[in-house]
Amino acid sequence: MGKIKKKYESGEATAFMSRKMALRKLQLSLKMFRKLCILKGIYPREPKNRKKAQKGATDKKTLYLKKDIQFLLHEPIVWKLREHKVYLRKKGRAKALHDKVALKRVVDNKPMYKLDHIVKERYPTFIDAIRDLDDCLTLTFLFSTFPSLRFVPGSMSSLCRRLTVEFLHYVIEARALRKVFVSIKGYYYQAEIKGQTVTWIVPHYFGFQPQSPDEVDFRIMATFVEFYNTVLGFTNFRLFHSLNICYPPKLLTPRGTAEELNATNRLHWDNEEDLVSERVAALNQSLLRSSDAPVEEQVPEMDEFPVTDDAEKLEEMKREAERVKKLKNLFGGLKFYLGREVPREALCFMIRAVGGQASWNGDLFPGATFDESDDTITHQITDRNLENKQHVSRYYIQPQWVFDCINARALLPVDKYFPGAVLPPHLSPFHTEREGDYMPPEKRKFVDMEKGIVTPEDAFELANAGEEGEQEEEDDDDDDIDEEEDEGDLEASEEDEELDEDERALKDLKKQMKVTKGEAEIIDELKKRDDETKEQWRLRTMMIKNKHKRLYRKMMDSRRKRRREADRLASKRIQIDESTTKKPKKTKKSKAK
């Protein structure tokens, strides 16, 4: 007989560790363990069989892989964290004793740690780092707006600001921006960097909103930001070098003295360094390149595509590449002047990322490159009703035009975006409808446009014409019906007059006797066939294996749910359209009367 196997001594039970066990093994407090997990990117795992993994315990525990905890055991930062604990104790003691010399000595010798090796460890390749940049950018952009808080030192927010500005500069220089979206939560941007799509959110430009400590713990977020700053710094460094741009960024224009610059910008800055950093943050000037040598990344030729069997796919890829190429220089040669009420940074970033030029009132913010009086300005972006001072040579438009143009990858007609006009709906470029999903009519137009069925101008005109045409047709139909009814009445009355009374009596008699003609049953062949196939399908579904029956039902349920959702939206849309078209009709009729 073999050795008796004991329960929970092999397999899944030994692969996992509860958090309590991990804390014991690492000899750390929960706070330090949390920090370590965030920095090292260790997360709990869901076991395949929770009961086995918990050694028979039925309550739900946070389980970590044993190997992950062993991995943490060898982390040099663990010692730094312990040293930090000692440092805090010493500092507290010195403070309590009012021993200033000791305090200074302790503070000067504060244990510092670097996260460089962790970055390399978590992201073995540069591509991995870019792939994971979404959360990093979103959080860094949020922190760049923060003031100095209890757990967020001012230096952290300013570093965040610096790094995000650098990243935006890269996107501008690399023309990597692909999609933009204004949501009620903030601005969504999507860029394509080294073949990876990176999406980030920038909150709307408002001041810091205090958060209740029960809901948001800034300590945790600050730990994340600590790591993200390191990642973003190294990523920026490499991205800048891939474009041969100096890092840290320097402006391309020759550096004048603070006085000169102040003169052009009509703003007063005491510190030259501050002024330069502000001008870098304005995103409005190109950066100094280390050499004019060709950059690493080159646009691949059209015929360099990997060979795929599907010719259609290849064709689609080619078309997509063509569109992206067009997007990269969409605003080429256009000059935009931004009103002071529009979000300057967002618009300047977007305009420059697709090849345009932007400027604003130099009194308000440094970095303006041309004045409002410049005659070469093609578009002026304004978000308030027209002022008296107007230039004839430029379009006055609302900011949504820029967003919609980038998403449509074409210059849209400006007439719908004039100040004070009712804007067309702003649609999400990220949402791709699956088959059976609801697609708003505005989106359908864009899809047709992308397929090349209609040009952007046509799409708008067609939409307008279609709406008007339909209305007219409806009116015609109503008239026809009325006329027919009138005619029918007339004929009947004439016949009645012609008939004599006798004849009428005879007719009545005949009416009583007559055999009513039975109506032939109209067999709708199509419907019949449809019913037949439906029934066949139903019979076939009865034969689904019992193993698959649940899954099938679930899939059909979700499909039904989606269809219901789509129908709901479609019917709502029809209702809204009807209510909006009816109103003008009524007014028309009242006018006629």
Add this chain to the structure above:
Amino acid sequence: MLRTVKDLQTGQNVVLSDKDLEFVKRIQSGKIPDSNFDNFAPWIDWFSSDVMDTPLRSMPPSKTSFLPSKIDKMKISKMVHAIKMGWMKPKPKPSTEPNFYMLWESDDKADEMRRVHDHIPAPKVRLPSNAESYNPPSEYLFDEKEMKDWDSKDDEPWKRRYNFIPQKYKSLREVPAYDNYTRERFQRCLDLYLCPRAKKMRLTIKAEDLVPQLPNPKDLQPFPTICSMIFKGHSHMVRSITLEPHGQFFASGSEDGTVKVWEIATGRCMKTFEFGCVIRWVEWCPNKSLSLLAVAADSDVMLINPGVGDKLIIEKTDLLLSETPDQGDYHPSERVKGAVQWEPVDEEKWSKGIRILIRHFKNVNQVTWHAKGDYFASVMSDGQNRSVLIHQLSSRRSQLPLNRSKGLIQCVLFHPIRPIFFIATQRHVRVYDLLKQEMVKKLISGAKWISSMSIHPGGDNVIVGTYDKKVMWFDLDLSTKPYQTLRFHGNAVRSVAFHKRYPLFASGSDDCNLIISHGMVYNDLLQNPLIVPVKKLRGHDKFSDFGILSIMFHNMQPWVFSSGADKTIRLYT
């Protein structure tokens, strides 16, 4: 008040005086025990700056306390010298600015390093839909009903469609700050480090792929498709129907106490026999040269001559049954005698058509004939160990095949070719060899309660209908477990039947559905039977939770009959 305290040292009781008591009380309330002590007496500053006439300490101060320290001087001069020589410099302040450098040598080459084991990257945040836009199409905005729905889900926000209320603003300038922005980012951070991760397989198949590929029912014709006749006449639910072996007539037994004989071609009711008690089962004798109908009415089994069809056969049958065969010295055992008695038929009953009357000791549920038409079996569910009886018509004898109770017996069946007998108990089907008198097999259905069964004319396949909505197909050569379990019905299956000539079988249920299936059995033993549902027929109405009670196929044509609780019998062709 307790004043007596035990002195632990002496072991004697001590009575406390008033003074002692006050002393204790003062200590308890944290005061100075002595009540006379002045807590706020004026302070006497003994060690003051005033020079006393007679000092408290009269030691003279040391000389060193008036001289500069020599060691300090040496130390300072050393430092001054070091500074002069440039050896000592102020400590450089550590730069708080992070230092970035080229961390990765190339874009996609990884260095050898220890990494997280089996890393699962966090799923990305879901990208926004049109509803999140600052200026969405108006159909995405909430109407009153949706707003109410939103408000009602305050306690369970995860059930909401979105985690925000869609808003529409006329211009970008009007968009306010989003209140939950920081909270949402914080939630994401929590998810990243706190949420357990696991790899999940995403299904790439479509729902359609799960549906098996079956032959088109059109290619499997003929099968009944349409209700072509409704036989009305019974005044209560029709329990049982049976077909005449020539296929010209059929008989029905109803709860109203009558047995009616119908002609199929014309739909006319040819004869009605009244018995005045519930007819549970009718079964026509399969022998074509006899005109006999077995009727189970309460505890009686009657063989009646319905008197329809060929006159010669009718007369011959009467002639054959008019005389009782000589029993010789046969005496039935007490056990059989107690259970069943062949009673002589008097004139009155003879004129009613009754030719043979067998009285049982309990209510008879079912009567079934052997294929040759000489033997028939009757079932009494309450009969315990005598619930099944096999009768022989020619010798007018009965026998009990079972010695011991095998549970609640539901129905029995003769094998069409071989001397094999099927007994369906509540959960199993027992298969007996009648010659060897032993059990051959036990078919395990796994169902809770069997209702009916039917055997394929080839004799190797059995279908079993159960009250728990299932129909099971047993291949006797294959296994004792069902080859296929068919869940076609939404309610208890009451009756199943095989067609004698066509590869068809049907099941009728309390959900009023009659489902015709194609059940092809191949001669090749390697090929499993093919089962395809081909038609769902609906016609009967529900009556006090009963739907279809009995079904039967025509022996020559692809027609099916069903009798229901709604007092009708329907013919589908």
